[in-house]
Amino acid sequence: MKRPRRRHTGATRTKLKILFRILFVVIAAAVITALSILLGTHLKNKAASAESVLDETEAYFPEGGGREERTLPSGVKALLHDPELKICAADLDIATVSEDDLMDRIISLPAFYNAVSVRVSRGGSLLYVSPAVAELTRQAVPNGSAGGDGINVTLSEINDIATVASKRGYRVSLIYGSTPEALGGDGSALALSVDTAVIGELASLYPNEILIDGLIPEEGTLDFNTLSAMIEYLAALRSVSGDVSLGVILPSRVFLDTTTAAQIVNLYEYVDLLAVGIPTDSSAGEEGVYASVGSECYSIRGNFASYNLRAVVTADSSAAARGAYRALVDMGVGNVQFTAYVADMSSKQEESSSKVETEEPPIDDRTNENAMTKDKYDTMPEQTEEPETETETEEATEAEPWGAGN
Secondary structure, eight states, X not given: OOOOOOOOOXXXXXXXXXXXXXXXXXXXXXXXXXXXXXXXXXXHHHHHHHHHHHHHHHTSSOTTOOGGGGSOOTTTHHHHSOTTOOOEEEEOOTTTSOHHHHHHHHHTOOTTOXXXXXXXXXXXXXXXXXXXXXXXXXXXXXXXXXXXXXXBOBHXXXXXXXXXXXXXXXXXXXXXXXXXXXXXXXXXXXXXXXXXXHHHHHHTTOOSEEEEEOSSOTTOOOOHHHHHHHHHHHHHHHHHHTTSEEEEEEEHHHHHOGGGHHXXXXXXXXXXXXXXXXXXXXXXXXXXXXHHHHHHHHTTHHHHHHTTOEEEEEOSSHHHHHHHHXXXXXXXXXXXXXXXXXXXXXXXXXXXXXXXXXXOOOOOOOOOTTSOOHHHHHHSOOSSSSOOOHHHHHHHHHOOOTTTTO
16 A cells, blocks of 8 residues: 655754754864864974975085085975076176165166176175175274275175165175185185175175176186085085075086086086076177177077076177177077166167067087088099099089088
């Protein structure tokens, strides 16, 4: 016999709805509680991991440690070598420009720039009065030091420049020119002491980075002995630089030398950034600089991507700066820093960009002495007894060698 279907009354439906709501709230509370526990556990593990990395970072480059103890802590490399970092810096040379003019330049920088750099030393000679060096040499700190054109520069003025630039949203890069003697030789202990004192002093101004230049001369190279000395040198600077990034500027010939590949890979692990120094000849004009920089950098173009290599361009004229920048941009290099102030860089670049979009970076006409050239071919003895026809001889004489006019 079929049982009659039970119909829920209005009161029953209300009770069921309330029951379902209570059940939903209980289940939701349980899920939220479980997720909170999982999230708390995850954050706790992340904090423990971060604390571990921080402890490793504080022990980074310990004094007297062996090389195996100075390897880059796990997880730090990606933070230090930011592949998205793009810098176009206007260098403010404190040796030749007054502080008021420097401030005016910072305030009126074109939108083309997003960073400023200040050269504080050149060829091992400081361009400002250093209290740290004065204390090291037990000398009284003068009120000012006559720099270029009789301009007095103090540490507080450099601090003012860095402060104003930071407040306006610019990245601050200080360029310190050291000497090869800091890596070895009779005066290396004194040179290292001075460099360490100055870097610690500059780091107290809280710039974003300090670039060390001049450790390897233009005619020098990065052999394993130099690499070992440079690592020890960087270890000393690390002990006083705090959170300020440290970088090294190397001559382009170091990257062109095929015997230095392993040394560059090792050095890359001990610095926050690598840079290549690119000199320019202003007398060559914009197109001449474009050709020379393009030729030189085309041969090392792979390094720019592999090491996020920064191009530090020495150009003392607007034309040289524009030519160098065009050549680098045409090769896809955007990490560029100038060592001269060029006010009209942005407008000139916009005018010339349309003319060079399809141009290829020029390649240096490097001749292989052992290659078979036309001149060598013409002077070779005849291989057969059949004489050359007059037509063939004339064609061979009139033909131009490959690359003529390029």
